[in-house]
Amino acid sequence: MTRILPLVAEAVVSRRGPRVLVGPVDLSIDGPGITVVIGPNGAGKTSLLSLLHGTARLASGKIRWACPIEDARHEQAFVFQRPVMLRRSVIDNIAYPLLIRGVPKRDAMDRAHEAAKRVGLGALTRRFAPRLSGGEQQKLALARALIAKPQVLFLDEPCASLDGRAMREIEDILQIARTEGTRLILSTHDMGQARRLADDVLFLLHGKLHDGGPADTFFPSPATPQARAFLEGDIVE
Numbered sequence: 001m002t003r004i005l006p007l008v009a010e011a012v013v014s015r016r017g018p019r020v021l022v023g024p025v026d027l028s029i030d031g032p033g034i035t036v037v038i039g040p041n042g043a044g045k046t047s048l049l050s051l052l053h054g055t056a057r058l059a060s061g062k063i064r065w066a067c068p069i070e071d072a073r074h075e076q077a078f079v080f081q082r083p084v085m086l087r088r089s090v091i092d093n094i095a096y097p098l099l100i101r102g103v104p105k106r107d108a109m110d111r112a113h114e115a116a117k118r119v120g121l122g123a124l125t126r127r128f129a130p131r132l133s134g135g136e137q138q139k140l141a142l143a144r145a146l147i148a149k150p151q152v153l154f155l156d157e158p159c160a161s162l163d164g165r166a167m168r169e170i171e172d173i174l175q176i177a178r179t180e181g182t183r184l185i186l187s188t189h190d191m192g193q194a195r196r197l198a199d200d201v202l203f204l205l206h207g208k209l210h211d212g213g214p215a216d217t218f219f220p221s222p223a224t225p226q227a228r229a230f231l232e233g234d235i236v237e
Ligand SMILES: Nc1ncnc2c1ncn2[C@@H]1O[C@H](COP(=O)(O)OP(=O)(O)OP(=O)(O)O)[C@@H](O)[C@H]1O
Pocket: 016, 021, 039, 040, 041, 042, 043, 044, 045, 046, 047, 048
């Protein structure tokens, strides 16, 4: 299997008309772990994740993977804040990425059942996916994103509006994926979640990478007053 990491972004910029949404940002992500992207509303977290994943247009700068971009695309997945449910059963949703990769149906279904069980949806496999609860839909989205064992998984606010129990279950799934070698890059508004999950942190402000670093140094002693204020729950503009 071709390794896709490291991911290197050089002076990447995303624009809407004349407005810069993100950038210029330089960063490098490599090896196992969880990168957590934090920052106030509108700081550019979603835009940065979309740029790195390749779903937002790069106005300038470069994104490089360790392999050709077509190969890198097949090895990454994205989980949205509001997961998209295909209008079919839970099991058909989970099996979908395998079927479009040409995995034989029987094998795909077996793996999908296994994946459903692992995220606690084993009893709901025949349910029409759009009728699941928010937490169940997010678990389905994770199972579907992870079933092809991507090397990199982007998640944009995967636990927004979920209660504590659903959040804990989802964090458990993410920790398992991390242990199994998927590199996670996740945005969150929840500082408790950021502290529980992060190996390293990107703190965005006004579209720029303002602060960050390894979680065990960033959280106790952020380098900038803005990051400190943000972590203390103050309003940062
Ligand atoms: N499609 C768009 N058209 C115009 N402006 C946009 C668009 N998408 C994002 N923006 C703007 O880009 C900036 C960054 O938005 P983005 O959603 O990336 O921030 P965020 O940090 O994820 O915010 P939040 O925490 O509120 O989700 C914001 O000022 C937003 O209004």
